[in-house]
Amino acid sequence: MLSLFPPCYLHTMDSTITPILDGKNLAQRIQTELQQQVEQLQGKFGRPPGLAVLMVGDNPASAAYVGNKEKACTKVGIASFGKHFPTDTTQSELEQVIEQLNQDEQVDGILVQLPLPEHLDAVTLLHKIAPDKDADGLHPVNLGHLVRGEEGLRSCTPAGVMRLLEEYKIDLKGKHAVVVGRSILVGKPLALMLLAADATVTIAHSRSQDLSAITRSADILIAAVGRPEMITADMVKPGAVVVDVGINRVTDKTGKSRLVGDVHFDSVKDVAEFITPVPGGVGPMTVAILLQNTVQSYIRTMNS
Structure with a gap:
């Protein structure tokens, strides 16, 4: 497939030129394509895709990442079911929330924003996410599909x-x-x-x-x-x-x-x-693939 935009070049002091792999530009184009796709599918299926991002605590970097993801969801037309929990939230409380989201027919993707506070077991929480809603592609089932070269949500x-x-x-x-x-x-x-x-x-x-x-x-x-x-x-x-x-x-x-x-x-x-x-x-490509995974899960769910 031919690139729809030319390489970006970085001009250095000695007049040499280094081509830049411009993830920001490509991610914006992917989001535009997803937006057009979601508009068409929402008319067919009667609801938009849904993504739930779970964040625990007040990590400034995590807050910025979650904010960027929510803005990207809005741009593409994905419903955002973000949940922000205090630092002292317990493991069992988060597991209950994930189980509820697994059953929520409006939610197609679930992501636990890392890192988590030290008292929480991130691996166990990731394992609780239904593989078909694993927007970050980190569930053992999806990693197993990757190892075997089979279709599945990718990291x-x-x-x-x-x-x-x-x-x-x-x-x-x-x-x-x-x-x-x-x-x-x-x-x-x-x-x-x-x-x-x-x-x-x-x-x-x-x-x-x-x-x-x-x-x-x-x-x-x-x-x-x-x-x-x-x-x-x-x-x-x-x-x-x-x-x-x-x-x-x-x-x-x-x-x-x-x-x-x-x-x-x-x-x-x-x-x-x-x-x-x-x-x-x-960085921008990570967010673009997250949205793409959510739309992929949405299509599979609505067609099943």
């Missing part, structure tokens, strides 16, 4: 990365992809998706020996470790495609804060063939 961030690579026609067949990070949220499912696209995949992590040698061997380098700017130019093969999944807030000496990724953008942009910015790269 939002990894699926967003794959969609972004597809849009810019990044050839993965036979290429060496290195994923730095082994979380169940990103690293492991993304490695499986890359394997399904015929890439040769290495998963690196904090215990990997000579990490720089591993990353320098990558044609496709994906950083998903949550450590600000740890991937530097000397760790990147010239001409590699670099995808930065990290979103970290750092504060400078003046007290001013800003968002940075796991990649040292200013140095790596001069080495890479393509690179994602932070913000504006993978």
